[in-house]
Amino acid sequence: MKFSKATNYALHTTLALVSASSVKPIGVQQLAKSQDVSTTYLSKILTKLAKAGIIESASGAQGGYRLTRNKDEITFLDIIHAIEGTSSMFECDFVHGDECLIQAEMKNAEQKMLQYLKETKIVDIAHKQST
Amino acid sequence: MKFSKATNYALHTTLALVSASSVKPIGVQQLAKSQDVSTTYLSKILTKLAKAGIIESASGAQGGYRLTRNKDEITFLDIIHAIEGTSSMFECDFVHGDECLIQAEMKNAEQKMLQYLKETKIVDIAHKQST
DNA sequence: GATATTATAGAGTCAATAAGTCTGCTATGA
């Protein structure tokens, strides 16, 4: 029951992009160096973020990644869903008569967490950090 | 980022014990049969619950498991902690200057879930089910 | 248009964890 390291890389990289907020894209090399991770591996993670529409990529020289949307629209949940997927943390596959009440409560609990993550924006962190 | 199947077994078994609420212990055989799981495997899980003080075991003939405490003191969180451990779902091991703000938010989010699980009691489910 | 630079895709590797089995031991009620 743990978040993957990939999620951590994704969060930190997005924070870096939000903080930079430059028009010209930033390459993986640069992004990878600051987190001490290989470029090939970080690439894979960033491709997921791109597919989720959070960032966009530019090939070729001077290429790299940049945000697609408005900075303050990006939430923790967006990134987590992009990396970990959207399936529920708890699935009861037993054969009960009707819906599993235990599962229902577990999903309620998960919802509490997701709600918080949905309300929390990456840009808030960026502001705090620059203080 | 998923809860283990063992947690699901633990929750269902505890619910069964709460619902039964008999003075005499119930054997693993019986508990395992209703969930279609091997007795040896369920044993391991129940031993964890016993070590956490949620249930207690009685060896020998007519032995088995029974609740230790008052039924309505047992929360979802108790069981989850007993099986999954108590370590945090998110750990940032990067070397930042100070505490990682991303980690701080992730822990806040997790807290929301844990709080709900702490407030939710197994006995509530038992009541709903018997309706 | 050639070339260097950058992202993308997909297969492959290695390690850790989850999920479950096996076997022998210990406790205890009848």
Place this chain on the structure above:
DNA sequence: TCATAGCAGACTTATTGACTCTATAATATC
């Protein structure tokens, strides 16, 4: 004392996470 129960630890197998490697595709610059 013996049949019935739980306990412990080593073991196996499957799944997932955390990467690497290599080849390909896109593009800015010369």
